[in-house]
Amino acid sequence: MSDPRLVAVLGGGQLGRMLALAGIPLGLRFRFLDPSPVAAAGAAGELLTAELGDLEAVDALIADAGVVTYEWEGVPVESARRVEATHTLLPASTALEITQDRAFEKELCHRLGIGTPRFAVVDDRAALDAAVETIGVPAILKSRRGGYDGKGQAVLVSHDDLDRVWADVGGVPAVLEAVVPFTRELSVLAVRGRDGATASWPLVENHHRGGILRTSLAPAPGLTPELQDRADSIATRILDALDYVGVLAVELFDVEGELLVNELAPRVHNSGHWTIEGAETSQFENHLRAILGWPLGSTDAVALCAMVNCIGALPDHVSALAVPNTHLHSYGKEPRPGRKVGHLTVTATSPDELDTHLTRLQGLPGTVDTAP
Amino acid sequence: MSDPRLVAVLGGGQLGRMLALAGIPLGLRFRFLDPSPVAAAGAAGELLTAELGDLEAVDALIADAGVVTYEWEGVPVESARRVEATHTLLPASTALEITQDRAFEKELCHRLGIGTPRFAVVDDRAALDAAVETIGVPAILKSRRGGYDGKGQAVLVSHDDLDRVWADVGGVPAVLEAVVPFTRELSVLAVRGRDGATASWPLVENHHRGGILRTSLAPAPGLTPELQDRADSIATRILDALDYVGVLAVELFDVEGELLVNELAPRVHNSGHWTIEGAETSQFENHLRAILGWPLGSTDAVALCAMVNCIGALPDHVSALAVPNTHLHSYGKEPRPGRKVGHLTVTATSPDELDTHLTRLQGLPGTVDTAP
Numbered sequence: 134m135s136d137p138r139l140v141a142v143l144g145g146g147q148l149g150r151m152l153a154l155a156g157i158p159l160g161l162r163f164r165f166l167d168p169s170p171v172a173a174a175g176a177a178g179e180l181l182t183a184e185l186g187d188l189e190a191v192d193a194l195i196a197d198a199g200v201v202t203y204e205w206e207g208v209p210v211e212s213a214r215r216v217e218a219t220h221t222l223l224p225a226s227t228a229l230e231i232t233q234d235r236a237f238e239k240e241l242c243h244r245l246g247i248g249t250p251r252f253a254v255v256d257d258r259a260a261l262d263a264a265v266e267t268i269g270v271p272a273i274l275k276s277r278r279g280g281y282d283g284k285g286q287a288v289l290v291s292h293d294d295l296d297r298v299w300a301d302v303g304g305v306p307a308v309l310e311a312v313v314p315f316t317r318e319l320s321v322l323a324v325r326g327r328d329g330a331t332a333s334w335p336l337v338e339n340h341h342r343g344g345i346l347r348t349s350l351a352p353a354p355g356l357t358p359e360l361q362d363r364a365d366s367i368a369t370r371i372l373d374a375l376d377y378v379g380v381l382a383v384e385l386f387d388v389e390g391e392l393l394v395n396e397l398a399p400r401v402h403n404s405g406h407w408t409i410e411g412a413e414t415s416q417f418e419n420h421l422r423a424i425l426g427w428p429l430g431s432t433d434a435v436a437l438c439a440m441v442n443c444i445g446a447l448p449d450h451v452s453a454l455a456v457p458n459t460h461l462h463s464y465g466k467e468p469r470p471g472r473k474v475g476h477l478t479v480t481a482t483s484p485d486e487l488d489t490h491l492t493r494l495q496g497l498p499g500t501v502d503t504a505p
Numbered sequence: 506m507s508d509p510r511l512v513a514v515l516g517g518g519q520l521g522r523m524l525a526l527a528g529i530p531l532g533l534r535f536r537f538l539d540p541s542p543v544a545a546a547g548a549a550g551e552l553l554t555a556e557l558g559d560l561e562a563v564d565a566l567i568a569d570a571g572v573v574t575y576e577w578e579g580v581p582v583e584s585a586r587r588v589e590a591t592h593t594l595l596p597a598s599t600a601l602e603i604t605q606d607r608a609f610e611k612e613l614c615h616r617l618g619i620g621t622p623r624f625a626v627v628d629d630r631a632a633l634d635a636a637v638e639t640i641g642v643p644a645i646l647k648s649r650r651g652g653y654d655g656k657g658q659a660v661l662v663s664h665d666d667l668d669r670v671w672a673d674v675g676g677v678p679a680v681l682e683a684v685v686p687f688t689r690e691l692s693v694l695a696v697r698g699r700d701g702a703t704a705s706w707p708l709v710e711n712h713h714r715g716g717i718l719r720t721s722l723a724p725a726p727g728l729t730p731e732l733q734d735r736a737d738s739i740a741t742r743i744l745d746a747l748d749y750v751g752v753l754a755v756e757l758f759d760v761e762g763e764l765l766v767n768e769l770a771p772r773v774h775n776s777g778h779w780t781i782e783g784a785e786t787s788q789f790e791n792h793l794r795a796i797l798g799w800p801l802g803s804t805d806a807v808a809l810c811a812m813v814n815c816i817g818a819l820p821d822h823v824s825a826l827a828v829p830n831t832h833l834h835s836y837g838k839e840p841r842p843g844r845k846v847g848h849l850t851v852t853a854t855s856p857d858e859l860d861t862h863l864t865r866l867q868g869l870p871g872t873v874d875t876a877p
Contacts, residue, residue, distance in 0.1 A: 150529075154526055154529060154530065157522075157526060157548050157549060157837075158526065158832075158833065158834045158835060159822070159833055159835060160819070160822075160833075160835030160837060160847075162548065162837075176529050176534065177529060177549065413830055413852065422826060425822070426823075427822045427823055427826050428823060428826045428827040430826065430830075430831075430832075431829060431830055435807060435808065435852075436807065447532070450531070450532075450797070450799045451798075451799055451800060454794060454799050454800045454802065455800040457803060458785055458802075458803055459802075460530075460802075461530065461531055461532075462530045463530060463531060463532030465529075465532060465534075475532075480785065480807075
């Protein structure tokens with residue numbers, strides 16, 4: 134007997150935790166599969182402990198679930214296909230296949246007429262020589278698979294660097310990308326329902342350090358309807374092409390108003406955490422509405438927001454909550470250098486007010502650069 | 506070893522559930538004590554099943570808790586005192602003692618110079634004769650203890666009704682109250698921190714049917730700063746007098762701008778549910794901030810809201826979520842006639858928009874009068 138209100142989730146980190154916190158009010162319950170027995174999502178649902186590639190554990194996860202989703206793009210495609218043999222997996226396994234491989238991702242954009250940095254597929258050391266002739270320097274070599282938060286990447290500044298960067302990414306199939314003189318990094322979060330309806334939240338401006346997202350400003354400062362339209366068009370073409378259901382994150386480079394796709398994430402996303410307080414409907418609630426076949430909620434912003442990741446440590450509650458309009462989200466994780474253990478969202482009605490609050494927050498533990 | 510992040514809660518209904526949903530992001534975990542093994546709060550924390558008067562169960566509840574609170578004003582005072590022997594109970598047991606007895610509650614207001622409907626304490630049948638001479642008719646006889654949602658009350662319209670109303674309230678100690686020609690029913694939710702700081706949310710206008718709250722409008726239509734000041738002053742005097750820590754609800758009669766206290770609830774309150782979406786900080790989060798000694802968050806409204814209780818049934822998700830800006834809160838309870846099983850909050854930026862949405866919601870199952 135399956136329970137239509139039981140959502141099974143592959144992965145049980147903070148994204149799963151926030152999905153469950155959004156879903157419990159909707160009358161849903163959650164079961165997570167995660168290799169860690171202390172995974173963050175365990176605070177808000179049942180937690181099964183096993184590798185995501187463990188097919189018996191996958192069977193146990195989904196047994197009586199009404200719908201199955203994932204909160205990590207690294208879910209083994211074999212596990213996803215196992216789910217699809219008997220259950221509804223949303224987004225479908227095709228979204229994993231494509232986003233797990235930078236070459237597939239970029240080729241998809243190319244087919245859809247969506248701009249990306251110029252790139253060449255580099256499947257062996259010899260191909261790197263050819264690629265650098267086409268792409269030029271500076272360029273970035275990125276492993277096709279498995280990289281995240283800046284890992285599996287190496288910058289190529291001269292033709293003498295080829296052996297070093299090839300070794301740096303581990304001598305694995307890769308993609309060589311032109312370095313783009315971008316003005317800023319943006320992202321658009323979009324959602325598509327089972328009926329094909331789509332919606333996107335206002336563009337977000339993202340600030341990284343050490344390859345890790347530190348701060349998101351939402352809506353992105355200086356956002357124009359034209360820029361939003363460009364982002365919406367990109368997101369919608371990808372969503373429709375994949376017959377995608379759920380939330381998709383598209384990381385973008387803003388090159389003087391032209392938007393190039395950097396990376397896709399087939400899930401709720403760190404740069405969408407501001408939507409909990411800052412949008413009429415959060416990314417977490419709309420992901421659930423989408424996969425359950427319910428109407429999507431409004432993605433309108435209701436405040437100006439800054440989202441600050443807490444890396445390596447959480448600020449103490451008294452200091453953080455003393456800053457006006459600050460909302461603390463702890464993931465219940467043990468602090469460790471470089472680890473995302475929570476985030477703070479501060480809301481405001483004017484950019485100046487936002488700046489004032491943000492300045493006070495940015496001195497607190499966890500909000501300064503503690504990453505290696 | 507006590508865990509400073511473990512909050513123990515006497516009672517495990519929907520108020521406890523929403524406290525936990527607000528507290529998990531703050532890094533807290535929850536343990537509830539409730540007589541029902543399927544109590545609503547079990548979805549978001551550990552649930553111990555026993556009567557709240559079971560002192561051994563109370564000991565198990567609080568064993569390693571950092572702080573203890575309650576989500577029901579009917580908690581036996583003996584249990585509250587048991588907690589206080591070894592732990593911090595907030596609000597303290599004195600708040601229970603006073604609010605469990607209508608006479609004590611009204612006498613407190615009287616001592617503080619806060620208006621209430623005229624009243625007389627009626628501890629036996631003979632006292633009722635004297636009381637009706639003082640108060641006149643029409644009047645309402647209310648049992649001193651144990652009444653809620655309109656139970657334990659009887660309306661007295663003539664001097665011939667004395668025996669009937671005395672029987673109707675069960676022949677127990679009571680209070681006879683003058684019927685007040687109020688314009689509308691309001692409530693103010695207020696919070697006081699461990700440091701004595703206080704804050705209140707904007708006044709709410711409440712609509713009851715069959716003695717049960719159906720709809721709250723927040724902020725109350727036509728709210729003036731003067732009216733809010735009057736409500737804040739009432740709430741603050743009560744909070745300070747009781748050295749209260751946490752959220753307090755004060756139900757009020759608006760008699761052409763004069764505010765009279767109807768009833769107090771020493772807890773988060775149904776008429777404050779709109780604060781989840783509609784205020785910068787929800788009643789649930791601020792209750793937790795208060796009892797943990799953290800700074801209070803802003804109580805400013807961020808939207809116009811209508812909160813509609815779902816009585817006896819939940820509307821189906823598709824119909825409810827199709828209404829713009831509608832947020833569904835299921836309590837995960839079995840539907841039963843007259844039972845609060847969830848609520849809907851709809852947000853808007855203008856009263857007209859709010860009206861439009863509300864009209865669509867009010868035809869849905871659970872939002873019409875299904876109570877006996």
